[in-house]
Amino acid sequence: MGDGPAGRGWDWLVQEARDARFTLIGEEHGVAETAQFSAALFNAVRGSGYSRMAIELSPIIAQDIEAAARRNGLRGILDFFALPDTWSPMYLREEAQFLAAVITAAPRSERVLWGFDREIFSDRYLISRLEARVPGRARESFARLKEASTGSWARREKDPNAGPPFLFAEDPAVVSAVRAAWPNPDRESDTILRTLEESLAIHTLGRTGTAWASAERRAQWKRNLLAARLREERARGLTPKVMLKFGYNHMIRGANYVNIFDVGAMTDEVAALSGERAFHILVLPGPGSRQAVLGPGRSFASVSSDEFDEFRAGDQRLTRVLSNADATGHEVIDLRALRPLAMRGLEAWNSDVVRTIHGYDAAVIWKGARASSS
Numbered sequence: 001m002g003d004g005p006a007g008r009g010w011d012w013l014v015q016e017a018r019d020a021r022f023t024l025i026g027e028e029h030g031v032a033e034t035a036q037f038s039a040a041l042f043n044a045v046r047g048s049g050y051s052r053m054a055i056e057l058s059p060i061i062a063q064d065i066e067a068a069a070r071r072n073g074l075r076g077i078l079d080f081f082a083l084p085d086t087w088s089p090m091y092l093r094e095e096a097q098f099l100a101a102v103i104t105a106a107p108r109s110e111r112v113l114w115g116f117d118r119e120i121f122s123d124r125y126l127i128s129r130l131e132a133r134v135p136g137r138a139r140e141s142f143a144r145l146k147e148a149s150t151g152s153w154a155r156r157e158k159d160p161n162a163g164p165p166f167l168f169a170e171d172p173a174v175v176s177a178v179r180a181a182w183p184n185p186d187r188e189s190d191t192i193l194r195t196l197e198e199s200l201a202i203h204t205l206g207r208t209g210t211a212w213a214s215a216e217r218r219a220q221w222k223r224n225l226l227a228a229r230l231r232e233e234r235a236r237g238l239t240p241k242v243m244l245k246f247g248y249n250h251m252i253r254g255a256n257y258v259n260i261f262d263v264g265a266m267t268d269e270v271a272a273l274s275g276e277r278a279f280h281i282l283v284l285p286g287p288g289s290r291q292a293v294l295g296p297g298r299s300f301a302s303v304s305s306d307e308f309d310e311f312r313a314g315d316q317r318l319t320r321v322l323s324n325a326d327a328t329g330h331e332v333i334d335l336r337a338l339r340p341l342a343m344r345g346l347e348a349w350n351s352d353v354v355r356t357i358h359g360y361d362a363a364v365i366w367k368g369a370r371a372s373s374s
Contacts, residue, residue, distance in 0.1 A: 001033055001330065004040045009332025013281065013362060017041060017243075018048040021276035022267040024244045026251030026360065027283045028310070028319065030292030030300070032370040033330075034283045035094035038245050039101035045241075046105050052229075053102045054114040054244040057088060058195050059225065060129065060188065061122055062115025066103055074100040086125035087298050092372040098245075114229050114242070116222045116263060118199040123149045123166050126192045133189050138181035145174050145196075160296075168207065172200035215260050222250070222263040230270065239274070242267075252359035253280055257311060257352060264359075282360040286323035286331070289369035302371035316350045323365045331365040 017023040023045070027034045042053060055062055068076035077100055081091040099113070106112035119126065127146050134142045152166035163169055175197040179185075185193065198221050206214035233240055244267070249256050251264040267278040285291050285305035293308065295301040309317055324331060335357050342349070342357045356363070 001036065005037055009330075009364075012334070013332065013364075014041065014044045016279050016361065017045045017050075017281075019277075020241075020279035021271040021274070022242050022244065022278040023050070024246075024251040024264050024267060024278060024280045025283055026246065026248030026264065026280065028285055028291060028305070029089065029247055030092065030372050031283075031285050031289065031305075031366065032094045032372045033366050034369075035092075035098040035372060037283065037364065038243075039098040042102050042243050043105050045243075049241040050243055051106060051110060051112060051240045052114055052242045053112055054116050054226070054229075054242060054246075055090070055099070056117050056246045056250070057090060057115040058117055058119040058122070058126075058199070059115040059191050060126060060195065061086065061088070061119070062113040063111070065099060066111060066113040069100055069103040070108065073104070083125065085128065086122040088121060089294055091298075092292060092300065092374060094372040114225070116225045116244075116246075118202050118218055118221055119195050120167055120199070121165060123196060123199075124153060126196060130189055130192055133186065134178075135182055138178050141177040141181050145178055148174050167196075167199050168203045170200055172197045172204060175200060212258065212260070215258055219250075219260045219262040223266050226263055226266060226270075248282055248284070251280060251282075252355070253278070254355070254359050256359075257355065280360045280362070282318075282335075282356060282363045284319050284322065284363065284365055285369045286319060286327075286365040286367050287325055289366050290371040291369070292372040292374070298374075300372070300374040305369070311352075313352060316352065318352055318356060319365075321350055321353055322356075322363055323367075327365075327367055330367055331363075333363040333365070335360055335363055 023041070025038050042050060057065070065077055065080055068080040072079070074096060077096040080086070081096060103112055127149055130142065148170055149166045152169060155162040156165065175193060179193050179197065202214055202218045202221065205217055244251060244264070249258065250262045252262070253268055254261070254265055256262050256264070264280065271278045287306065289305035290302050291305050291308060292300040293303050305319060311317060322333065338357045342354045346354055
């Protein structure tokens with residue numbers, strides 16, 4: 001990893017990605033090298049037909065980030081990230097550089113970014129995009145939606161402990177009422193309304209139901225978005241190759257680490273329908289690494305990856321088990337060679353490792369990676 005990735009492991013990853021219909025990058029968030037790696041891989045495989053990049057943002061936010069980049073490159077993305085009414089844990093400088101590189105590499109006549117996630121903090125921005133388009137019969141219900149959102153944020157600005165943000169606290173009925181009064185919205189308005197409604201439904205399940213139910217609904221939302229985009233491409237006579245970059249719990253083949261069949265599982269079945277395949281790459285910080293995690297407000301903090309334990313797996317977590325402490329540099333592991341060993345009768349094995357061996361084809365382990373910057 002100098003000006004760009006190089007070496008035998010890199011060459012193998014590029015060749016495998018070129019031969020696949022989908023390439024999935026499952027990451028531990030907040031690592032600078034992973035953003036650089038992802039941009040370089042997309043650029044390296046562009047010539048083999050890759051023309052779409054799916055990311056862990058909601059559809060309109062991804063669309064508007066691309067529009068900002070088309071207008072003003074990297075500066076346009078950074079300015080969008082700085083808007084006061086939109087924010088995401090992905091608003092990091094290296095992520096902006098990754099997105100700018102991907103958009104620059106794609107034809108200007110085509111939309112390259114696909115957003116496949118719910119919304120968490122940008123409700124005010126999305127609601128403001130609706131305001132000028134709302135028909136008269138939906139004005140009253142829209143006013144209630146806007147007031148619920150702005151009121152929630154105003155309370156939190158006065159007291160950060162005044163309850164969770166709007167999208168984590170409100171009932172989806174507040175958006176459903178707008179949709180009921182607005183039967184035939186334009187495509188963009190429909191996407192915004194569905195995103196807000198689905199985000200509230202996902203978070204309501206997390207608040208009143210179970211974590212599994214919330215994760216399952218979120219996974220179905222992502223899968224439905226992928227299906228919709230692929231149908232649109234097919235209607236245009238296109239079958240683009242797609243790269244996806246999400247947290248590693250979402251990009252695994254089969255059931256993920258919390259037993260959900262996420263959008264990553266779907267790509268293999270789609271590819272198999274045309275005799276193709278998906279290539280899954282797990283990218284994790286290894287020994288001596290640091291990564292960016294959420295801090296107060298819109299800030300990020302740099303923490304030691306050796307100590308960060310998102311899944312509370314302790315000494316069994318993947319970052320500790322997969323890496324070679326004696327490695328002199330970054331590692332690339334072909335996990336497929338281990339599959340004949342990871343069959344039955346492995347009760348003593350780390351269950352996450354067994355799942356990873358079958359769910360990912362390759363692992364990239366950084367040694368001494370840097371935290372992404374805000």
